[in-house]
Every structure is written in C-alpha cells, then in structure tokens.
Amino acid sequence: MRHIISVLVENEAGVLSRVAGLFSARGFNVESLTVAPVGTGETSRITLVTAGDGPIIEQILKQLNKLVPVIQVTDLSDSPHVGRELLLVKVLTEAGHPERGGRQEVLNIVQIFQARVVDATPGSLIIEVTGSADKLDACLALLEPYGVADMVRTGQVALARGSRK
Amino acid sequence: MRHIISVLVENEAGVLSRVAGLFSARGFNVESLTVAPVGTGETSRITLVTAGDGPIIEQILKQLNKLVPVIQVTDLSDSPHVGRELLLVKVLTEAGHPERGGRQEVLNIVQIFQARVVDATPGSLIIEVTGSADKLDACLALLEPYGVADMVRTGQVALARGSRK
Numbered sequence: 001m002r003h004i005i006s007v008l009v010e011n012e013a014g015v016l017s018r019v020a021g022l023f024s025a026r027g028f029n030v031e032s033l034t035v036a037p038v039g040t041g042e043t044s045r046i047t048l049v050t051a052g053d054g055p056i057i058e059q060i061l062k063q064l065n066k067l068v069p070v071i072q073v074t075d076l077s078d079s080p081h082v083g084r085e086l087l088l089v090k091v092l093t094e095a096g097h098p099e100r101g102g103r104q105e106v107l108n109i110v111q112i113f114q115a116r117v118v119d120a121t122p123g124s125l126i127i128e129v130t131g132s133a134d135k136l137d138a139c140l141a142l143l144e145p146y147g148v149a150d151m152v153r154t155g156q157v158a159l160a161r162g163s164r165k
Numbered sequence: 166m167r168h169i170i171s172v173l174v175e176n177e178a179g180v181l182s183r184v185a186g187l188f189s190a191r192g193f194n195v196e197s198l199t200v201a202p203v204g205t206g207e208t209s210r211i212t213l214v215t216a217g218d219g220p221i222i223e224q225i226l227k228q229l230n231k232l233v234p235v236i237q238v239t240d241l242s243d244s245p246h247v248g249r250e251l252l253l254v255k256v257l258t259e260a261g262h263p264e265r266g267g268r269q270e271v272l273n274i275v276q277i278f279q280a281r282v283v284d285a286t287p288g289s290l291i292i293e294v295t296g297s298a299d300k301l302d303a304c305l306a307l308l309e310p311y312g313v314a315d316m317v318r319t320g321q322v323a324l325a326r327g328s329r330k
Contacts, residue, residue: 013189013194016189017189021182021185021186024179024182025182030181031201033198033200034318034320035195035198035199036196036197036318037196038316038318085201085319086249086251086295088247088322088323118247119326121327121328128249128295130251130293130295149328150324152201152203152212152323153199153201153322154201154319154320154322155199155201157317157319158253161284161286161291162284162286162289163255163288163314
C-alpha cells in the first residue's frame with residue numbers, strides 16, 4: 001500500500017540528505033519526494049510517497065522521528081486527506097498545419113482534464129495538469145499518441161482534510 | 166541568482182541520497198527539490214532550485230554530471246523556460262457564521278489567483294494554487310490574515326519553452 005508521509009524539519013543544511021540516506025540505507029523505496037520551505041523559511045516540509053506493509057511503515061516513521069532536525073512526522077494515509085501533484089508535459093503538434101489535426105484533439109484533452117496551456121508555439125504546447133497521481137497517469141496516457149517530447153512531475157503533496165492542523 | 170536545475174537519473178535506490186549528499190557535503194544550498202518518475206518509471210527527474218554565482222553553479226553541474234546514475238543535467242535558467250509550483254493551503258473560516266466575513270473574501274482571493282478549492286468544511290477551505298514561486302508567495306501573503314492553519318508546496322518544476330526537448 002502507498003503511504004504519503006509528511007515530515008516537518010528544521011530548514012538546515014544536510015537534512016534532506018539524512019532523510020534520503022535513511023531510506024536508501026535500509027532499502028526503503030521512495031516513489032516520489034518534494035521538499036520546500038514553509039512560512040518564513042525556518043522550517044521545510046518534506047512530503048514523500050513510499051510503499052510498504054504496516055510494520056515497514058511503522059519502522060520508517062520511528063526512524064524519521066529519531067532524526068534530530070525532524071520536528072513532526074505524519075502518515076497522511078491514515079486519515080482523510082487531499083493529495084495533489086503537478087505535471088508539466090510538452091506535446092509536439094504539427095507546425096503550420098493545424099488542419100491536419102492533433103492540436104485540436106490535444107486541446108480537447110486539456111479541457112477534459114481541466115488542465116491549462118502554459119506555453120504555446122506553432123509546433124508545441126506545454127500543458128499544466130494537477131490532481132491525483134492516477135489522474136495525471138490517465139492524462140499522460142491520452143496525450144502519449146500525439147507525441148510527448150518532455151515531461152516533469154512534482155510528486156504528491158497532501159494536507160489532512162477538514163479543519164485539523 | 167536562483168537556478169533551476171533538472172537532473173535525469175536512473176531510478177535506482179540511493180540516487181536521491183547521493184544527489185542530496187553532494188549538496189550538503191559541499192555546503193551548497195538546496196532551496197527546494199522534487200523527484201518523481203518519468204514515463205514508465207525506469208528514470209526519474211530531480212528538479213532542484215539552488216542559489217549561487219556562476220562558478221559555484223558550474224561546479225555543482227560538473228559534480229552532478231560525475232555521479233554514476235545521472236543521465237543528464239540541465240540548468241534551465243540559462244534559457245527560456247516555464248517554471249511552476251503547486252501550493253496547498255488550508256484557511257480556517259468562521260464555522261456557521263458566514264455573514265461575519267472571511268469566507269467570501271477568501272473565495273475572492275481564490276478567483277483572483279485562478280486557484281481552486283479542493284476541500285471545504287463549514288470551518289475550513291483547502292485551496293490549490295499553481296504558478297511561479299512569486300505568485301504563490303503573493304497568494305500566501307493575502308491569505309495570511311484570514312488564518313492559515315497549514316500549508317505545503319512542491320517546489321518548482323520546469324520545462325524549456327518551445328519545441329526543444
């Protein structure tokens with residue numbers, strides 16, 4: 001089962017390296033990871049997605065809690081949460097020949113996924129899509145036949161639903 | 166100056182730890198970092214934002230290129246690019262008293278920033294915003310007075326503009 005783990009850390013040099021090192025040293029798999037400052041930048045939040053059974057996840061959480069610059073560790077998968085990810089994908093379209101199709105179909109997919117075109121040239125579109133990992137996978141699968149030239153995704157971030165902190 | 170560096174790596178255990186370790190060992194600062202699989206998952210793309218003068222950045226790029234699981238290193242700041250980031254922010258609103266204000270003003274800010282409400286309870290809203298780091302900072306600053314209970318951001322990802330790969 002996939003777990004989304006949120007780790008609040010002191011924003012000091014080497015903390016990411018220690019968290020990543022903890023995973024690789026124990027052979028725990030990290031599917032995706034993001035780290036960025038929170039608020040005024042004294043702390044950062046690491047969000048990582050990992051797969052594993054209960055006992056493995058429990059061990060991961062314990063080890064993370066023991067690291068000194070770690071303030072708080074939360075397994076968001078334990079309770080209702082909103083998980084979102086951002087995808088940028090560049091699709092090549094036929095320059096100068098809009099009537100040959102492709103571009104309009106791509107724009108239809110953009111609309112279906114409530115995505116946004118963030119760059120356009122006669123021969124290419126860069127599309128921004130946000131949502132669950134599954135939604136981004138579905139969108140990518142639909143765009144693939146039109147020629148995906150490049151892509152990057154952020155990995156998931158998440159917050160607990162409702163008014164809990 | 167801020168640099169957005171894109172690193173395509175083999176998706177093998179320990180690669181994130183080695184990249185992060187390279188930065189911490191040399192005292193290079195990482196402002197934000199994301200890593201997620203590309204395509205079918207044999208490779209991953211790490212996007213990191215770091216600050217530094219020309220010679221420091223050049224040294225960083227050289228060191229990254231020397232790491233074995235690294236396939237390609239690109240400094241996207243050298244040329245036109247689209248950089249985007251995702252922010253989830255939870256704002257507390259007064260439950261049961263919509264007429265006392267707060268909630269409507271927050272929804273106005275959502276509209277101004279072309280943001281989306283992704284969770285709503287009588288006492289809280291979770292808002293998803295995408296854009297440049299500056300845009301997200303501006304949105305956060307406007308929401309702050311209404312009571313930000315929690316937030317998480319992904320850090321930037323970026324693609325080169327136009328049809329280049």
